[in-house]
Amino acid sequence: MTPTDSSGLRTRARPMQSRTGSTPIVCAIDSRFVLPLCVLMESLADANAHVLDVMRVIVLHEDLSPESIERLRFHATRLGLHLELRRAEVAGQDLPVSSRITKATYLRLRIGDMFPDEQRVLYVDADMVVLSDIEPLLAQSTGGHPLAAVVDPTGPRFRYREASERWRKLGVPVDREYFNAGLILFDLQACADTDLFERADEFLVRYPELAVHHDQDALNWAADGGWERLNPRWNTFPMSTIAARPDYVHRAESVQPLRSLLQDESRASILHFSGRHKPWQDNCPDGPSLRLYRRYLHRVVAHE
Numbered sequence: 189m190t191p192t193d194s195s196g197l198r199t200r201a202r203p204m205q206s207r208t209g210s211t212p213i214v215c216a217i218d219s220r221f222v223l224p225l226c227v228l229m230e231s232l233a234d235a236n237a238h239v240l241d242v243m244r245v246i247v248l249h250e251d252l253s254p255e256s257i258e259r260l261r262f263h264a265t266r267l268g269l270h271l272e273l274r275r276a277e278v279a280g281q282d283l284p285v286s287s288r289i290t291k292a293t294y295l296r297l298r299i300g301d302m303f304p305d306e307q308r309v310l311y312v313d314a315d316m317v318v319l320s321d322i323e324p325l326l327a328q329s330t331g332g333h334p335l336a337a338v339v340d341p342t343g344p345r346f347r348y349r350e351a352s353e354r355w356r357k358l359g360v361p362v363d364r365e366y367f368n369a370g371l372i373l374f375d376l377q378a379c380a381d382t383d384l385f386e387r388a389d390e391f392l393v394r395y396p397e398l399a400v401h402h403d404q405d406a407l408n409w410a411a412d413g414g415w416e417r418l419n420p421r422w423n424t425f426p427m428s429t430i431a432a433r434p435d436y437v438h439r440a441e442s443v444q445p446l447r448s449l450l451q452d453e454s455r456a457s458i459l460h461f462s463g464r465h466k467p468w469q470d471n472c473p474d475g476p477s478l479r480l481y482r483r484y485l486h487r488v489v490a491h492e
Contacts, residue, residue, distance in 0.1 A: 211326045216248040216295035221314040222256045226263045231317035233267035248295045300385040313370035320457040334378040336416035337367035338423035350400045369404035371423040424456035426477030
């Protein structure tokens with residue numbers, strides 16, 4: 189007999205003992221990112237069909253609607269992914285937000301509290317697509333550091349960040365490398381030992397004017413340069429799309445040449461559609477990565 193979940197949807201049987209030992213993939217969303225998360229799951233299942241029985245996707249959210257939850261569960265079940273949704277609250281009422289950034293972006297700072305029984309988690313932004321076997325990343329060492337991440341492609345040093353002078357006055361070396369927080373492998377024991385998440389919260393309270401990139405800035409400050417560098421293929425920006433924007437200026441040419449970043453795009457294991465133009469929106473500039481994303485998007489929509 190085919191089992192069903194609480195929503196009545198069919199699920200694929202899979203051995204629970206295998207699932208408990210795997211590193212969970214964690215996302216944090218609000219209602220705006222339900223469709224992108226479905227696309228992410230589509231790509232994840234497509235590239236990792238051989239390990240779906242041990243793969244866990246856990247979604248943190250504050251208050252998704254029943255319709256959104258049903259939609260996520262439908263696609264996860266269709267794909268054979270084990271999906272768990274956990275409600276979490278964003279502490280504090282005065283966190284920096286904007287028209288693009290809501291309080292949901294701070295849910296990843298609750299990871300330290302939400303996973304007491306896990307040793308490691310892989311946090312992944314919902315605006316990504318997975319293009320290859322993710323097992324090597326899940327097995328990657330953090331080198332004794334609280335986290336492993338990829339150097340930010342467009343702002344690889346603090347000197348290239350918007351608030352560089354304020355970082356300098358705060359005592360942060362402006363030539364220190366800066367990571368993109370769209371994909372982070374967390375060692376939760378090391379996070380606890382270094383008070384990583386507590387320090388990030390402290391930063392947002394003490395220096396809100398520096399939080400141009402919100403919790404990403406907070407995590408970079410809290411890590412204090414102590415993080416493991418991942419291969420760029422695990423968090424590759426679609427520069428063919430980003431650089432096509434008429435207002436784009438590549439400020440880090442001497443450190444991360446634009447030509448090199450464009451070449452990285454074809455070697456990506458995970459593409460990250462960072463920035464304000466998203467591939468599910470009509471105003472996203474064309475490019476090979478956009479067309480790839482929309483193939484996954486069309487698959488999702490075709491099943492609804």
